[in-house]
Amino acid sequence: MKIKVxxxxxxxxxxxxxxxxxxxNQIEKHNLQDVIQMSGQFCMKNCQNxxxxxxxxxxxSVNPAEADxxxxxxxxxxxxxxxx
Amino acid sequence: MRKFDTQVQYLKYKVxxxxxxxxxxGRLLHELWNIPKTIISGNVPTTRCCVYKERAIVxxxxxLAMGGDRxxxxxxxxxxxxCDECPVSGYEVTASCRGCLAHRCEDVCPKGAISFDSxxxxxxxxxxxxxxxxxxxxxxxxAISNNKRPCQSACKVKAITMDDEKAAExxxxxxxxxxxxxxxxxxxxxxxxxxxxDAIDILKASKGNTKYNTYAVVAPSISSQFSxxxxxxxxxxxxKLGFHEVVEAALGADxxxxxESEELIEKGFLTSSCCPAFVMHIEKQYxxxxxxxxxxxxxxxxxxxxxxxxxxxxxxxFIGPCTAKKMEFQKESVSPYVDCVLTFEExxxxxxxxxxxxxxxxxxxxxxxxxxxxxxxxxxxxxxAVAQAIKEHGSDFELNAIACDGIxxxxxxxxxxxxxxxxNNFIEGMxxxxxxxxxxxxxxxxxxxxxxxxxxxxxAMEKTIKDAIVAVSLK
Numbered sequence: 271m272k273i274k275v276x277x278x279x280x281x282x283x284x285x286x287x288x289x290x291x292x293x294x295n296q297i298e299k300h301n302l303q304d305v306i307q308m309s310g311q312f313c314m315k316n317c318q319n320x321x322x323x324x325x326x327x328x329x330x331s332v333n334p335a336e337a338d339x340x341x342x343x344x345x346x347x348x349x350x351x352x353x354x
Numbered sequence: 355m356r357k358f359d360t361q362v363q364y365l366k367y368k369v370x371x372x373x374x375x376x377x378x379x380g381r382l383l384h385e386l387w388n389i390p391k392t393i394i395s396g397n398v399p400t401t402r403c404c405v406y407k408e409r410a411i412v413x414x415x416x417x418l419a420m421g422g423d424r425x426x427x428x429x430x431x432x433x434x435x436x437c438d439e440c441p442v443s444g445y446e447v448t449a450s451c452r453g454c455l456a457h458r459c460e461d462v463c464p465k466g467a468i469s470f471d472s473x474x475x476x477x478x479x480x481x482x483x484x485x486x487x488x489x490x491x492x493x494x495x496x497a498i499s500n501n502k503r504p505c506q507s508a509c510k511v512k513a514i515t516m517d518d519e520k521a522a523e524x525x526x527x528x529x530x531x532x533x534x535x536x537x538x539x540x541x542x543x544x545x546x547x548x549x550x551x552d553a554i555d556i557l558k559a560s561k562g563n564t565k566y567n568t569y570a571v572v573a574p575s576i577s578s579q580f581s582x583x584x585x586x587x588x589x590x591x592x593x594k595l596g597f598h599e600v601v602e603a604a605l606g607a608d609x610x611x612x613x614e615s616e617e618l619i620e621k622g623f624l625t626s627s628c629c630p631a632f633v634m635h636i637e638k639q640y641x642x643x644x645x646x647x648x649x650x651x652x653x654x655x656x657x658x659x660x661x662x663x664x665x666x667x668x669x670x671x672f673i674g675p676c677t678a679k680k681m682e683f684q685k686e687s688v689s690p691y692v693d694c695v696l697t698f699e700e701x702x703x704x705x706x707x708x709x710x711x712x713x714x715x716x717x718x719x720x721x722x723x724x725x726x727x728x729x730x731x732x733x734x735x736x737x738x739a740v741a742q743a744i745k746e747h748g749s750d751f752e753l754n755a756i757a758c759d760g761i762x763x764x765x766x767x768x769x770x771x772x773x774x775x776x777x778n779n780f781i782e783g784m785x786x787x788x789x790x791x792x793x794x795x796x797x798x799x800x801x802x803x804x805x806x807x808x809x810x811x812x813x814a815m816e817k818t819i820k821d822a823i824v825a826v827s828l829k
Contacts (some may be wrong), residue, residue: 277825278599279589279719283815287824310664310828312569313599 271306271349276322278313285334286321292337296345305349357582359798362542367703368393369412370550373419374707377554382420389416411436415545422547429547429680430524430531436543437521441501444485447476450497459489459498508538510762511635528638532631532761532785533677533794546677546697546794550704553694556669557596566667567598571657571692573674574604574723574731575790577810578803579698585810586717591710592673592701593718603674604723604814606657607730607739608822610650615743617648618780619751625771625781626736628652629790630682632764632783640768651688653730654679658691660826669693673701675793678785697795721815724822728811732804733759733789735811737782739819746820755780760787 273293277286290308297306314322319331325344332340358364372389376382390409402408414433417423422431453474460468460476467482468489476497478489490498505522506514513528514535522535522543535544560568570592580588589600610628618624627633627648636643651659658670671694672679683692696704705712726742729735737755744751756778758764764783770776786792791803816822 275828277722277828278601279721282825283719283721287816287821290824290828308828310660310825312567312601312661312665 274324280317288334370703458492505535508534530631531678589718604727606653608727611739631678631785725811
């Protein structure tokens, strides 16, 4: 699974660093280093909402304060589906 | 209204703007011969003997605005026609000499070059004079003046000589492309080549960022420029030119500071590698010290490399205060990452070629780097950032940095380092006085620039280098 996190100015100010760090901690916690590939990307042209991320080719908007629950809800479930 | 420091800059800007305007419309080749007349209209000369010479010089400027002599690897070129062949006689006694009794000039002259004629007026024997200037300082009537060419005075690496016709000539074995002569020549007879056409081509061929994305990497010294508008409006204007995204070179500076501190801890002695003119000076004058130059890329190249690692088809245009960057981006180690370099002067010309009213634009945001990355723009900032990075590494390495402000100071430190007499373990070398904010490609140079940079630094959201580089830890 590929996760791209926007690190452009707008998302950076909205807290993309927090999202990255939260995801990195979660990946470590769930031992998903081999399953998930994270990368940075500049502006995804959806600056109005939260921090922009792409999971494979699907766009999401994440509130940094809810990054943990987002990871559990959107990412863990997807990984499970892939594994099943 | 925007301000230029001099009329020379203003004329250069007008040419760049006109060349850019025609090229956006695809009419440059068609309009080429009309540009001199557009710029020098009417029949009354204002700067030279006649409008025909003025137009001939403008033609030369058009050529440089379009890239100049492609056979000449240097990006700094002399417009021989525009060179006024200023006097080169050095120190001379003027009519203000009052023939006093004190003869302080004679007393201070270390070479005994001063004598007095039958009217008791001083005379300097040029065969003995070493142009030290002590006599001029000693004269209480300021009767001794220095007839030195401003380009030669500006060039602290002594790369300006004279050709057979007494026009300025650049000694390529010494020139570091810092642009000091470009900024100082009162006749505008030395100019940096422009890649403005190349930049427009890159933007046009991206077809609105559908073929590939074009990124603008902007130097932190932008905070001291475009003072007539807000920085956020300038960011909007850059995007309206057709850029996909604007990224701070200062984030590259954070990356460099972090890596450079590691390299310093490992090696024990380093010189910085951020300033291309400083690096070129070491390469040309101090080959023994080449191994001590930090092996890191410059902030410009480092962030551009990152951009291309996450967006492989990206094109990157660096926008900064620097003429020497126009040399650096052509180096084999940098050319894969940076596609073009523009100065702030050229960016202004690009804005106006599109007739932007920037002050009416909405403000966009620009925030990628930390305080430390941003203060690279001024002298001492790089050394501060390396000190911070050492701290963030948790190392007990004792940094003893020397921040050299301008190539003259760099030279002093390098001479001592070459003889192993330098007590410091890190040389921050900035060829321009003040650091990048003193660069030749700046629109304006002022006393408040340094404060502006620090203020901009403090506005950064990230307060540490480590936090700023989290974003680029992802590949």
